[in-house]
Amino acid sequence: MPVSDSVDRSDELVADRSNATSDRLPINELFYSLQGEGVLAGVPSVFVRTSGCNLRCWFCDSYHTSWEPTHAWLGLEEVLAEVESYDADHVVLTGGEPLLQEACVDLLEALDERGYHTTVETNGTIYRDAPIDLASISPKLRTSTPTAERAPARATDGRGERTPDAGTNEWADRHEDDRIDLAALSALIERYEFQLKFVVTGDDDLAEILALLDALEDAADAGIRSDDILLMPEGANRQRLAETRERTAELAMEHGFRYTPRLHVDLWNDAPET
Numbered sequence: 547m548p549v550s551d552s553v554d555r556s557d558e559l560v561a562d563r564s565n566a567t568s569d570r571l572p573i574n575e576l577f578y579s580l581q582g583e584g585v586l587a588g589v590p591s592v593f594v595r596t597s598g599c600n601l602r603c604w605f606c607d608s609y610h611t612s613w614e615p616t617h618a619w620l621g622l623e624e625v626l627a628e629v630e631s632y633d634a635d636h637v638v639l640t641g642g643e644p645l646l647q648e649a650c651v652d653l654l655e656a657l658d659e660r661g662y663h664t665t666v667e668t669n670g671t672i673y674r675d676a677p678i679d680l681a682s683i684s685p686k687l688r689t690s691t692p693t694a695e696r697a698p699a700r701a702t703d704g705r706g707e708r709t710p711d712a713g714t715n716e717w718a719d720r721h722e723d724d725r726i727d728l729a730a731l732s733a734l735i736e737r738y739e740f741q742l743k744f745v746v747t748g749d750d751d752l753a754e755i756l757a758l759l760d761a762l763e764d765a766a767d768a769g770i771r772s773d774d775i776l777l778m779p780e781g782a783n784r785q786r787l788a789e790t791r792e793r794t795a796e797l798a799m800e801h802g803f804r805y806t807p808r809l810h811v812d813l814w815n816d817a818p819e820t
């Protein structure tokens with residue numbers, strides 16, 4: 547279900563409380579696929595993708611929810627009806643940053659009441675109290691921060707007009723300031739079953755991952771097992787994944803962490819709604 551029918555200024559999606567507190571959600575896409583990442587990789591799932599993000603990773607594979615957010619505002623009942631039209635037990639709420647949206651709590655409660663297993667894909671900067679079966683947390687490392695050299699990439703099919711420097715200067719500082727929130731991360735891992743899924747661009751990321759895990763273990767009243775930590779190769783398309791996946795797998799083995807593939811990219815490259 548392609549629902550990207552309008553373009554909002556990103557600030558409005560992050561800051562507009564009147565929308566955020568309504569029972570409507572800015573939906574960028576809603577589709578049925580296989581969970582492509584993490585401990586539930588391979589599980590048939592309905593994906594509900596909200597628009598709007600408080601960060602701007604240069605590599606974001608969901609450009610139209612972050613750098614140039616597009617969406618339709620759908621009521622809770624409309625979202626539920628669409629979800630229920632698929633024969634699936636698992637729902638993945640993602641974005642953009644889904645936990646920006648206050649209405650996501652009502653959606654998660656309604657999904658829980660209907661017996662769905664819910665995964666929330668989040669960058670870990672926002673905590674909300676909701677029936678979440680798996681908090682799939684992907685804290686952003688400093689190599690995610692946009693710079694003049696690392697600007698948002700164009701999809702291989704040429705979708706979207708992506709000017710290489712779109713918003714880079716404005717967002718670089720904001721992204722760097724906001725990407726790690728130890729209090730939010732602690733609250734998430736204390737309250738929910740979780741996985742910590744790090745996007746790996748190269749060897750330099752590991753020192754930061756290890757330091758963050760140390761800081762989080764000190765801050766949170768929850769244990770972190772190596773099984774909870776997943777390294778995922780950076781790559782929005784097959785070509786890029788081919789460059790990053792082998793080294794990411796080696797790093798996972800060196801440190802006793804899990805490796806997660808990006809099954810949907812292997813299967814469908816960077817096609818929308820997959």
Ligand SMILES: C[S@@+](CC[C@H](N)C(=O)[O-])C[C@H]1O[C@@H](n2cnc3c(N)ncnc32)[C@H](O)[C@@H]1O
Nearest residue numbers: 605606607608641642667668669684780781782
């Ligand atoms: C688009 S994000 C939406 C959820 C949330 N904003 C987040 O970042 O976790 C969904 C997942 O895709 C990952 N991701 C985004 N772009 C990627 C890329 N180029 N390569 C690998 N993973 C990527 C994110 O780290 C996250 O785990």
Ligand SMILES: Nc1nc2[nH]cc(C(=O)O)c2c(=O)[nH]1
Nearest residue numbers: 579580581582640667810820
């Ligand atoms: N198939 C598939 N699996 C996914 N797992 C997490 C995704 C996301 O964008 O959050 C995602 C996605 O976009 N597609």
Ligand code: SF4
Nearest residue numbers: 599603606612642669
């Ligand atoms: S936090 Fe998630 S949605 Fe936001 S820019 Fe980064 S990868 Fe994209």
Ligand SMILES: [Mg+2]
Nearest residue numbers: 607608640820
């Ligand atoms: Mg995705």
